[in-house]
Amino acid sequence: MFSITRDAIDPQVLAARVTTAECGACVTFAGIVRSMSDDLRPVTGLQYEAHDAMAVSEFERIAAEARERFGECRIAVQHRTGDLAIGEVAVVVAVASPHRKTAFDACEYVIDELKARAPIWKKEHYASGESSWRENDCHTQTPSGRA
Amino acid sequence: MFSITRDAIDPQVLAARVTTAECGACVTFAGIVRSMSDDLRPVTGLQYEAHDAMAVSEFERIAAEARERFGECRIAVQHRTGDLAIGEVAVVVAVASPHRKTAFDACEYVIDELKARAPIWKKEHYASGESSWRENDCHTQTPSGRA
Amino acid sequence: MRVRVLAFARVAEILGWTRSEIELSAGSGTDDLWQRLVTAAPALAPLADSTRIARNGRVVMKAEPLAQDDEIALLPPAGGG
Amino acid sequence: MRVRVLAFARVAEILGWTRSEIELSAGSGTDDLWQRLVTAAPALAPLADSTRIARNGRVVMKAEPLAQDDEIALLPPAGGG
Numbered sequence: 001m002f003s004i005t006r007d008a009i010d011p012q013v014l015a016a017r018v019t020t021a022e023c024g025a026c027v028t029f030a031g032i033v034r035s036m037s038d039d040l041r042p043v044t045g046l047q048y049e050a051h052d053a054m055a056v057s058e059f060e061r062i063a064a065e066a067r068e069r070f071g072e073c074r075i076a077v078q079h080r081t082g083d084l085a086i087g088e089v090a091v092v093v094a095v096a097s098p099h100r101k102t103a104f105d106a107c108e109y110v111i112d113e114l115k116a117r118a119p120i121w122k123k124e125h126y127a128s129g130e131s132s133w134r135e136n137d138c139h140t141q142t143p144s145g146r147a
Numbered sequence: 148m149f150s151i152t153r154d155a156i157d158p159q160v161l162a163a164r165v166t167t168a169e170c171g172a173c174v175t176f177a178g179i180v181r182s183m184s185d186d187l188r189p190v191t192g193l194q195y196e197a198h199d200a201m202a203v204s205e206f207e208r209i210a211a212e213a214r215e216r217f218g219e220c221r222i223a224v225q226h227r228t229g230d231l232a233i234g235e236v237a238v239v240v241a242v243a244s245p246h247r248k249t250a251f252d253a254c255e256y257v258i259d260e261l262k263a264r265a266p267i268w269k270k271e272h273y274a275s276g277e278s279s280w281r282e283n284d285c286h287t288q289t290p291s292g293r294a
Numbered sequence: 295m296r297v298r299v300l301a302f303a304r305v306a307e308i309l310g311w312t313r314s315e316i317e318l319s320a321g322s323g324t325d326d327l328w329q330r331l332v333t334a335a336p337a338l339a340p341l342a343d344s345t346r347i348a349r350n351g352r353v354v355m356k357a358e359p360l361a362q363d364d365e366i367a368l369l370p371p372a373g374g375g
Numbered sequence: 376m377r378v379r380v381l382a383f384a385r386v387a388e389i390l391g392w393t394r395s396e397i398e399l400s401a402g403s404g405t406d407d408l409w410q411r412l413v414t415a416a417p418a419l420a421p422l423a424d425s426t427r428i429a430r431n432g433r434v435v436m437k438a439e440p441l442a443q444d445d446e447i448a449l450l451p452p453a454g455g456g
Binding site: 031 | 157162169170172176183243258
Binding site: 031048049050051053054055057079090091111114115116117118119120121122123133134135136 | 381383384385429432448450451452453454455456
């Protein structure tokens with residue numbers, strides 16, 4: 001249900017994986033490579049890397065939190081690494097539950113927390129030839145192990 | 148972007164239809180036929196009917212409201228009619244936008260309003276052989292034209 | 295004056311049809327049409343408050359005069375999704 | 376004592392490698408390892424506050440002693456999604 005992959009992601013595969021006969025609702029979030037950065041620079045592609053094992057552990061923790069907060073539901077998360085072109089899917093979160101409110105809330109929670117906490121990094125490549133590592137807003141500032 | 152169909156619905160087709168190079172987020176809601184009714188009776192299948200033209204007009208109105216409330220986004224809605232089996236997709240709402248908050252909010256708004264307002268009806272068929280028309284909670288009580 | 299009436303869901307089951315052409319005297323309104331239907335199918339009466347009436351695709355907020363060839367739809371409470 | 380170090384993103388670019396085996400004297404901690412890396416690559420110093428250190432898959436909250444064969448990961452601020 002939780003993985004890092006270097007291959008193309010099919011949101012429908014994850015949606016099917018979480019949906020059972022008891023589920024009346026399936027909410028799927030797909031994060032897609034945009035042609036424009038947040039600071040409005042034309043983007044030619046993205047490069048993702050991850051600490052695969054730690055990222056998967058973080059997905060599991062976040063999903064457990066979501067179930068505790070919003071109610072029983074089935075959650076799948078897949079994030080891609082490597083070089084991605086405009087329009088390609090970088091991440092999918094799929095949540096199925098008996099009722100839709102749980103699925104919406106859990107799906108939004110998982111992607112918000114994933115962006116803040118999962119050990120995954122993104123480098124934007126610009127039409128200008130430049131590139132830069134982009135950091136998400138991180139609401140939890142975790143101390144480090146240096147001192 | 149807005150339709151009633153008697154054929155199987157593919158959520159991925161709607162997701163692809165709304166996603167452009169400017170969109171970083173696509174949120175898809177699929178409403179699926181459950182094996183259990185809200186009052187916990189085993190369900191064998193559902194039957195949907197609609198006033199097709201009025202339903203499509205209502206989808207368009209609801210989508211326009213969502214864009215006004217939550218910001219620019221691309222919205223597709225498809226609802227199926229006829230006889231549906233457990234696990235089949237009855238309705239899909241797909242929303243793509245540059246940022247995910249708009250897509251989540253608009254998608255949830257559209258399905259909430261669709262259930263309350265669109266002229267679509269659902270009959271549940273139970274394992275017992277009985278059946279009944281099920282009404283959604285309707286937050287807007289519209290006067291009628293009888294008096 | 296002849297109008298086309300579309301019935302749905304529970305209302306259609308009570309009436310026994312999903313579409314019908316109904317002849318009304320000139321000057322009739324949506325209220326007269328509803329009364330005509332209740333006379334033919336008294337089981338419809340309890341659904342008066344919950345059934346909305348649409349004329350040519352728009353829900354009417356109070357009784358409206360009808361015109362030749364109008365499409366009148368009888369809409370029970372929504373159950374989609 | 377030898378530990379395996381994984382570097383990611385900006386940190387990897389500054390160090391010039393993504394994985395390395397580093398020999399440390401017995402009793403060294405995560406703080407000593409970081410200091411060793413900064414000495415080799417001074418451009419790392421400004422990233423001290425933003426870089427988290429994980430030991431065997433768990434982020435350490437303050438300096439911890441290292442053990443033979445530890446996996447130490449240097450994690451810049453998250454950028455996924």
